[in-house]
Amino acid sequence: MTDVIRTERLTKHYGDKRVVDCLNLRVEQGQVYGLLGRNGAGKSTTIKMLLGMVQPDSGNVTLLGESVDSLCPETRQRIAYIAEGHPLYNWMTVGQAVRFARSFYTQWNDTLLEQILDHFELSRRQKLRRLSHGQRAQVSLALAVAPEPELLILDDPTLGLDTVVRRDFLESLIQIIHRKGRTILFSSHILGDVERMADRIGILVDGVLRVDCPTDKFRESVKKLVLDFSGPAPEDFTCPGLVESWQVGSQLELVLVGYNEAQRQAVEALEPRNIEVVELNLEEAFIEYTRGRRRSLPLFASEPSHDQTVGDQGAA
Amino acid sequence: MQFQCDTTARTPIYRQLIDQVRRAVARGGLGPGDRLPSVRQLSRELVVNPNTIARAYAELEREGTVVTQQGRGVFVAQPRTELTKKVRRERLGEALDRLLVEAVHLGFTANELQAMMTDRLGQFSFVSEGNDSR
Numbered sequence: 001m002t003d004v005i006r007t008e009r010l011t012k013h014y015g016d017k018r019v020v021d022c023l024n025l026r027v028e029q030g031q032v033y034g035l036l037g038r039n040g041a042g043k044s045t046t047i048k049m050l051l052g053m054v055q056p057d058s059g060n061v062t063l064l065g066e067s068v069d070s071l072c073p074e075t076r077q078r079i080a081y082i083a084e085g086h087p088l089y090n091w092m093t094v095g096q097a098v099r100f101a102r103s104f105y106t107q108w109n110d111t112l113l114e115q116i117l118d119h120f121e122l123s124r125r126q127k128l129r130r131l132s133h134g135q136r137a138q139v140s141l142a143l144a145v146a147p148e149p150e151l152l153i154l155d156d157p158t159l160g161l162d163t164v165v166r167r168d169f170l171e172s173l174i175q176i177i178h179r180k181g182r183t184i185l186f187s188s189h190i191l192g193d194v195e196r197m198a199d200r201i202g203i204l205v206d207g208v209l210r211v212d213c214p215t216d217k218f219r220e221s222v223k224k225l226v227l228d229f230s231g232p233a234p235e236d237f238t239c240p241g242l243v244e245s246w247q248v249g250s251q252l253e254l255v256l257v258g259y260n261e262a263q264r265q266a267v268e269a270l271e272p273r274n275i276e277v278v279e280l281n282l283e284e285a286f287i288e289y290t291r292g293r294r295r296s297l298p299l300f301a302s303e304p305s306h307d308q309t310v311g312d313q314g315a316a
Numbered sequence: 317m318q319f320q321c322d323t324t325a326r327t328p329i330y331r332q333l334i335d336q337v338r339r340a341v342a343r344g345g346l347g348p349g350d351r352l353p354s355v356r357q358l359s360r361e362l363v364v365n366p367n368t369i370a371r372a373y374a375e376l377e378r379e380g381t382v383v384t385q386q387g388r389g390v391f392v393a394q395p396r397t398e399l400t401k402k403v404r405r406e407r408l409g410e411a412l413d414r415l416l417v418e419a420v421h422l423g424f425t426a427n428e429l430q431a432m433m434t435d436r437l438g439q440f441s442f443v444s445e446g447n448d449s450r
Contacts (some may be wrong), residue, residue, distance in 0.1 A: 174366075177365065195323045281324060282323070
């Protein structure tokens with residue numbers, strides 16, 4: 001398999017903060033890669049570096065076999081990008097935006113563009129300024145797909161879209177995937193969409209690519225264990241692959257990555273009364289994996305009878 | 317048959333699809349020779365990556381539930397006969413034991429379990445008597 005995207009030790013600082021840390025990312029031809037991470041984890045910076053819009057402090061990016069610093073125009077034409085929030089020139093009409101975008105490409109599939117605009121019931125005469133957020137997303141998808149790119153990079157494309165528009169958008173993406181050999185990298189916060197679309201996911205945590213594996217493998221490897229003890233649960237359990245532990249009275253909850261025999265034995269050595277292994281869906285697995293140490297919830301409101309502690313704190 | 321996919325479930329999408337086909341075959345909703353939607357078709361319908369669908373079909377084919385006929389599509393296979401009666405008995409026995417363990421833990425009596433089984437038998441399509449050569 002050839003790598004369509006390949007980065008080597010890609011690193012970027014903003015001030016003192018290392019936003020992307022030594023990133024080695026590979027996306028193979030035909031793959032649909034979901035880039036995940038919490039806000040500020042470095043997804044957008046990574047995507048901008050992939051496209052040469054942000055200069056890395058060190059490391060390099062290769063797209064379709066060429067360094068991004070010296071992409072020849074022909075190669076650049078094989079890549080399309082949809083930026084976060086679907087920025088478009090507001091004073092243009094849809095038709096003008098089409099003509100503008102087309103001028104950058106030698107290859108341009110007018111029929112396909114027409115089909116997409118038609119499907120979304122967009123007219124070339126409409127002013128971009130007057131379009132809804134969902135319609136703008138549809139226009140930018142149409143513009144990105146018309147040059148029939150081999151590589152499509154989308155930065156949180158469904159952010160802020162309503163459920164129906166989002167589904168329509170994903171349906172169109174599926175159609176694009178069906179065109180053989182297309183490689184897609186997208187970032188998203190909607191894990192249900194990621195599960196539908198992505199063959200492989202990468203999870204950035206504080207700029208580090210912590211997870212990079214097939215989508216199903218990740219969700220299958222993260223397990224939550226609930227241990228019951230006769231007395232109070234032990235407090236400082238650790239073992240390799242432990243993401244977090246959470247002790248409540250006689251119960252100990254553990255989140256483990258790559259659940260295996262060694263971990264099972266370590267857990268059994270605690271001699272709990274009962275061990276329950278909980279499977280997680282992708283969203284739950286992602287939350288457990290990226291949440292970090294769980295703290296007690298602050299009290300926002302409480303029943304009058306329990307009000308005392310809150311009142312005390314307020315007075316202090 | 318109508319496929320569904322639920323991304324909030326704790327079962328991966330490809331597993332959900334496998335289970336749905338198996339269930340439909342067991343209940344007679346799908347019979348030998350029935351054609352399943354193509355990977356592309358189902359991928360579009362469910363808005364799911366085609367590779368996920370292909371994975372489900374590959375798994376179903378491996379276990380002998382469906383067959384792919386090049387250029388024609390994916391079809392429900394003839395009931396599997398390549399396994400000996402002995403192996404099939406063993407597999408069913410294991411599944412039954414799991415069911416019985418669950419029933420005991422849930423506090424059912426043997427009679428209650430039997431009644432429930434009898435109740436549900438009608439919902440599934442079994443091989444007719446005398447049709448089982450081995």
